[in-house]
Amino acid sequence: MNTLKAQRRETTEKAKRLRREGYVTGNLFGKQIEGSVLLKIEKKEAERIMRECMKGSQIMLDVEGKEYDVLIKEMDYDSMKRSIVEMDFQALVKGEKVHSVAEIVLHNKDKVIEGALEQLLEEVSYKATPEHLVDKIDVDCATLHLGDTITVGDLDIAKNKDVEVMTHLDSVVVTVLAPNNADIPSDEDAEETAE
Numbered sequence: 001m002n003t004l005k006a007q008r009r010e011t012t013e014k015a016k017r018l019r020r021e022g023y024v025t026g027n028l029f030g031k032q033i034e035g036s037v038l039l040k041i042e043k044k045e046a047e048r049i050m051r052e053c054m055k056g057s058q059i060m061l062d063v064e065g066k067e068y069d070v071l072i073k074e075m076d077y078d079s080m081k082r083s084i085v086e087m088d089f090q091a092l093v094k095g096e097k098v099h100s101v102a103e104i105v106l107h108n109k110d111k112v113i114e115g116a117l118e119q120l121l122e123e124v125s126y127k128a129t130p131e132h133l134v135d136k137i138d139v140d141c142a143t144l145h146l147g148d149t150i151t152v153g154d155l156d157i158a159k160n161k162d163v164e165v166m167t168h169l170d171s172v173v174v175t176v177l178a179p180n181n182a183d184i185p186s187d188e189d190a191e192e193t194a195e
Helices: 015-020 043-052 187-194
Strands: 003-008 023-029 036-042 058-063 066-078 083-091 098-107 116-119 123-128 136-140 149-151 172-177
Touching: 003 043, 015 023, 023 043, 036 043, 036 083, 043 066, 043 083, 066 098, 098 116
Parallel strands: 003 058, 023 083, 098 136
Antiparallel strands: 003 036, 023 036, 058 066, 066 083, 098 123, 116 172, 149 172
């Protein structure tokens, strides 16, 4: 499991100043934590975690030597500056269900030769205890053909008895549509055939 080092941040330390000094700000909250703990994380550490993990990932958070089993609840990314600015973490409690999301990752997209693949859902919302958390859901598109559709109910996570899926099971994850530039008979062709 990935470990991220963080330091406590004083309420007097302004987020803007810390970001200029090379830190990412954050919060740690949870059932067994009073209020929330303000954090500051070295930017290169935060970027490393961002490359290896995603929102909904379970990691160890080391706050000045004290370790917390946490869920990454939020990662705010400034696309203009191309940098992460804020990370929020929920401390996990053994046996207690938490609400999280699992990112959907499509594989073998290039193997879909008939039709255009359209992904309609990026993540699945669910509840589970810490030992049953799901980071990502892999979907193999290799066998998909024109007109095929995969719904949340078709995913492994929906069949996992330890996970309570919150996203509607009928929600479409991915579908294969006719490409826009497909040979569609023109009105003239249709008229000729009708004669």
